[in-house]
Amino acid sequence: MATPDDLKFQEFEEATDLLSADPGATTLSVSSTSTAPTPGDVKLDLSENEEGQGENSELLGREKQTGGFWTFEYYQSFFNVDTMQVLDRIKGSVMPLPGRNFVKHHIRSNPDLYGPFWICATLVFSVAISGNLSTFLSQGDPQYHYRPQFHRVTIAAVAVFLYAWLVPLCVWGFLTWRQGTERQTGGYTFLETVCVYGYSLFVYIPTSVLWIIPFEWLRWLLILVAMVISGSLLVITFWPAVRDDTKLTAFATVTTIVLLHALLAIGCKMYFFQTAVHTVTPAPSLAPPSSNHTGMLTSAAKSQ
Amino acid sequence: MAEVDEGNRPMFAGLSDVSISEDIPVEGEITVPVGSPSQDDECSTLDEPVKDTVLRDLKAVGKKFVHVLYPKKSSSLLRDWDLWGPLLLCVTLALMLQGGSEKGKDDLGPQFAEVFVIIWFGSVVITLNSKLLGGTISFFQSLCVLGYCILPLTVAMVVCRLVLLGGSSKVSFIVRLIVVTVSFSWSTFASTAFLADSQPPNRRALVVYPVFLFYFVIGWMILTFSPSP
Numbered sequence: 001m002a003t004p005d006d007l008k009f010q011e012f013e014e015a016t017d018l019l020s021a022d023p024g025a026t027t028l029s030v031s032s033t034s035t036a037p038t039p040g041d042v043k044l045d046l047s048e049n050e051e052g053q054g055e056n057s058e059l060l061g062r063e064k065q066t067g068g069f070w071t072f073e074y075y076q077s078f079f080n081v082d083t084m085q086v087l088d089r090i091k092g093s094v095m096p097l098p099g100r101n102f103v104k105h106h107i108r109s110n111p112d113l114y115g116p117f118w119i120c121a122t123l124v125f126s127v128a129i130s131g132n133l134s135t136f137l138s139q140g141d142p143q144y145h146y147r148p149q150f151h152r153v154t155i156a157a158v159a160v161f162l163y164a165w166l167v168p169l170c171v172w173g174f175l176t177w178r179q180g181t182e183r184q185t186g187g188y189t190f191l192e193t194v195c196v197y198g199y200s201l202f203v204y205i206p207t208s209v210l211w212i213i214p215f216e217w218l219r220w221l222l223i224l225v226a227m228v229i230s231g232s233l234l235v236i237t238f239w240p241a242v243r244d245d246t247k248l249t250a251f252a253t254v255t256t257i258v259l260l261h262a263l264l265a266i267g268c269k270m271y272f273f274q275t276a277v278h279t280v281t282p283a284p285s286l287a288p289p290s291s292n293h294t295g296m297l298t299s300a301a302k303s304q
Numbered sequence: 305m306a307e308v309d310e311g312n313r314p315m316f317a318g319l320s321d322v323s324i325s326e327d328i329p330v331e332g333e334i335t336v337p338v339g340s341p342s343q344d345d346e347c348s349t350l351d352e353p354v355k356d357t358v359l360r361d362l363k364a365v366g367k368k369f370v371h372v373l374y375p376k377k378s379s380s381l382l383r384d385w386d387l388w389g390p391l392l393l394c395v396t397l398a399l400m401l402q403g404g405s406e407k408g409k410d411d412l413g414p415q416f417a418e419v420f421v422i423i424w425f426g427s428v429v430i431t432l433n434s435k436l437l438g439g440t441i442s443f444f445q446s447l448c449v450l451g452y453c454i455l456p457l458t459v460a461m462v463v464c465r466l467v468l469l470g471g472s473s474k475v476s477f478i479v480r481l482i483v484v485t486v487s488f489s490w491s492t493f494a495s496t497a498f499l500a501d502s503q504p505p506n507r508r509a510l511v512v513y514p515v516f517l518f519y520f521v522i523g524w525m526i527l528t529f530s531p532s533p
Contacts, residue, residue, distance in 0.1 A: 072435075079436040083509040114437070118514060125521055132528070150418060150525075 078113040078191065086115055093199040096233040102199070103192050103237055111191040116198020120164045123201055127160075127208045128153040131272030134212045152272060163264050164201065168193040171257065175241050178249065188241065196237050200230040204265065211273050219273065223265050231258045365389045372452045372494050382445045382498065390451020393458050394423045397522075400461050401529055419525065426521070427451060430514045434499065437510055441502035450515070453495035457519065460487035461526050468531055480527060488523035492516050 068074060092106040100106075132149055172193040188196075207226040211219050234257050242250040349357065365388050398419035431446040439446075464480045496512050503511050 076436050076438070079433075079438075081510070082506040084506070086510060114433070114510060118433075118517075121514075122517060125517065125524075129524060150415075154418075 075113075078111065080110060081112040081114055085110075086112070089115055089199055090202050093202050093233055094229065096229065096236055098232075098236060101237055101240065102196055102233055103188060107192055107195055111189070111195040113191070113194070116164060116194055116201075119198050119202050119205070120160050123205055123208070124153065124156045124160050126205050127268050127272055128156045130208045130212050134214060134273050137212065138214050156268070156272070159264070159267070160201070163260075164197055165194065167260055168197045171197075171238070171253075174253065175238075178242070178245055188237075196234065200233045200261070203229045204268075207265075208268070211269065219269065223269060227258075227262050227265055231261055234258065234261060361386070361388060365392070368452050369455055372455050382441070382449065385445045385448035387444070387448060387451065390427075390448065390454070393451060393454045394420060397423070397454065397458050397461055397526075400458075400465060401525055422521065422525075423451075423454065426518045430518055433514055434503065434511050437507050438504060439499075439502045439511065441499065446499065449495055449498045450518070453491045453498075453519075454522065456487035456490040456494070457484075457522050457526060460484050460523075461529070464526060464529065465531075468529075484523045484527045488519050491519045495519075 089106045092100070092102055096102065131152060135149070168190070172188065172190045175188070203226050207222050210222055213219075235254055238257060239250075239254060242253045245253075364384065364386060368386075368389055398416045401419050402416060427447050427450040430450060431443055434441065434446060435443065441449075460483050463483050467476050467479050467483075470476060492512075492515055495515050499511065499515070500508050
């Protein structure tokens, strides 16, 4: 305990020096810990500071939800974002840095449903429209009669929205179960998980537009880049939550998350962007919503 | 009686000092209406001929069409909202967008039900979004505005069909593209002029973007319409 005493002693010396210089000055005694970095047992682990802050603001966030789930105000609390905040979150999702946890840094206990919902809606339409355009542009036959293929919008909508809601539910449920009742610092609420997944899908929107360019190698390159970006966002977000677990579980969880994300991307590409019209598959019969969506995607991918 | 008069005199004695200023009219009429109500009672529309009712509603719808075509910030579109106009426009657009009867499920354009659902469900979702973000516009007012602003796109659909009568070539595609782009931006601009005032300024873009997406999708459906060969 020499270090705090040293600090106190130093402060006192400084104060006495100042006082002797000017005896009439008013003195203010501050009892907080010194901010000067000292070697020793003061831990300057930034992640810990962030997590501590995160917990406090998480508690504050809990108090913000007013009313029961049947009132309008309850849902209004999830749309409490400004334009600049949404843009900032989108920017953060496109450029994931290893030090910054998306949830802690950008969401900061104000998870919104605006971003995930409208990003999914835009993705649905961008994938369907771009797929339509690419099928049209890849026709060499001048007599080709353009077909809108509008039913694909329905399929895209079901796939994207199921992914954006079911997978976060599973991930959140799994993480909560593993942590038990102990509120560890890495625990995320369901809405924060949905938020992360929703914003991570944003990078697929420009990717799907760029998929119109009819070079196969370019499409695979774009998929790779998009998967790296959004996959790393998810990994950076969820790694702190699972690293306290056994190694096997941690790696398995992270691998599953990345795999499902990749499946969505590849499934979209295979189903919507085909290069020749004679391989257009008939619309797969929509499975009932309770079934696993990855099964539908893999079957669509396998039927190629 | 004399006693009453004497008693009354002190009560009313001060009244002579009270002066009523000249510019307060103290006059009125107290009549009790007797007999049957007059024939042309304006409050009751139950007795008027059906033609009058229909014409009045049509005139209201027409006035709102004019408001949409020349979007000025007027509140009359919001005050007297009605859903006849949106229904009319939606049904017209959905009928005109009927896909051709081609073989194979893949080749059909949007069916009537799909267009109808997209327009109404999209309007409801955008209205909910605007209200959740803290907008002061009411639910049906917003539906009314979004529905009426489909008018430029319906006009574009009619023009596209006429252009397609002359055959589908590159020139016709470019003409259709220009027409649809102009009408889609007109729709977005018109509905923004009505809706933007009801939002706080730091969330306006969040409300305008879904409207943009909505009209973009409808414009896409119009542009990609191809009649059956």
